[in-house]
Amino acid sequence: MAGVCDPSFAAVREAFEANFAAGLEAGAACAVVVDGRLVVDLWGGVAAVATGRPWAPDTLVDCRSATKGLTALALAIVADRGQIDLDAPVRRYWPELRADPTVRQALSHQAGIPVLDGLPAGAILDWDVMAAAVAAQEPLWAPGERHGYHGASFGWLVGEPVRRAAAEPLAAFLGREVFDRLGVEGFMGTPAADHGRVADLVWGRPAHGAARRPPTGPQGAAPTLAQRMYAPVLPPLAPAMNAPAFRAAAIPVTGATVTARTFATIFGELARDGGSLVSAPMARALGGIEVDGEDAVLGVPIARTPGYELTPSWADDGRPGHCWGSPGGGGVVTFADPVARVGFAYLDNASWAGPPGADPRAAGIIRALYGCL
DSSP states (O other): OEEEEOGGGHHHHHHHHHHHHTTOOSEEEEEEEETTEEEEEEEEEEEETTTTEEOOTTOBEEOGGGHHHHHHHHHHHHHHTTSSOTTSBGGGTOTTOSSOOBHHHHHTTOSSOOOOOSOOTTGGGOHHHHHHHHHHOOOSSOTTSOOOOOTTTHHHHHHHHHHHHHTSOHHHHHIIIIIIHHTOOEESSOOGGGGGGBOOOEESOGGGOSOOOOOOOSTTOOOOHHHHHHGGGSTTTSOOTTSHHHHHSOOTTSOOEEOHHHHHHHHHHHHTTTTTTSOHHHHHHHTSOOEEEEOTTTOSEEEEOSSSEEOOTTOOSOOOTTOEEOOBTTTBEEEEETTTTEEEEEEESEEOOSSTTOOOHHHHHHHHHHHHO
């Protein structure tokens, strides 16, 4: 293990190291910011299982669906400047959109278009192809009628209004207004010169040997709503997530590459009344509940804010219920605690292969964190 850890947070280091000792990790990083100060910045293991390339201080991690938190933050910044109204119809900024949610409903996965039909292979790599598909999609339910995870469409429902309001690509806006402003590293569309720094994703706990594919269900069975929702970002419609084409594309729902300290710094700013990113009223709004109850796509209870999720009711990790953030597939956890003024990030490259909700890795670290506060 390497990195730095304030002595007051030694238990966090111990919990992080315990995951490796138990054989639960390939490589991972963890960072904590408290009241604007980086108190934990740890990394360890291998960034590439096949070659043994070690995790380094500047290793970038595909943060998977935590990417949505960056897209939502871009909209919050634009809205904070009065360029977008959260309660206005998305159509005000994107007239071509067939569905008619408000911006707030789009942010909280209530728009009614969780699936996208008829996409060509590779669509997720092309912003304009995906925007056209989202605009044309027939809704499954009326906006606000229910909420269900918009795993692919969210990025364009939120990101296209930002692109139009800011008059520039979302990736460029994030680069200037978030990463450069805070002095941290991150890309939505990783330059080819930096691909060698990105950790390779693997499926399954490394202690179980070779990487495994996620289950696909019985052969010949009709795809579930969740499978249809995820289809645009998975093979065969999309390249594998380790492929150069996937890493290079600016995909506003997955694939952004960051370090753990990047996300901890971002959420640390938001946790102290918005810091240098947004105003205090906007920071409070981002943590305010919009909808709660069973997700119509995933089938689990989720409480959503404008662009983020509150601490899950089923989480057993010591987080207070007022924390809000953006999780990512495979075990990624990022959140802000506006009461303790904490920003937290745990990023890994070996997806949890056990039962859903039972991943002990971030949970142990978070429990240790709150024991130190």
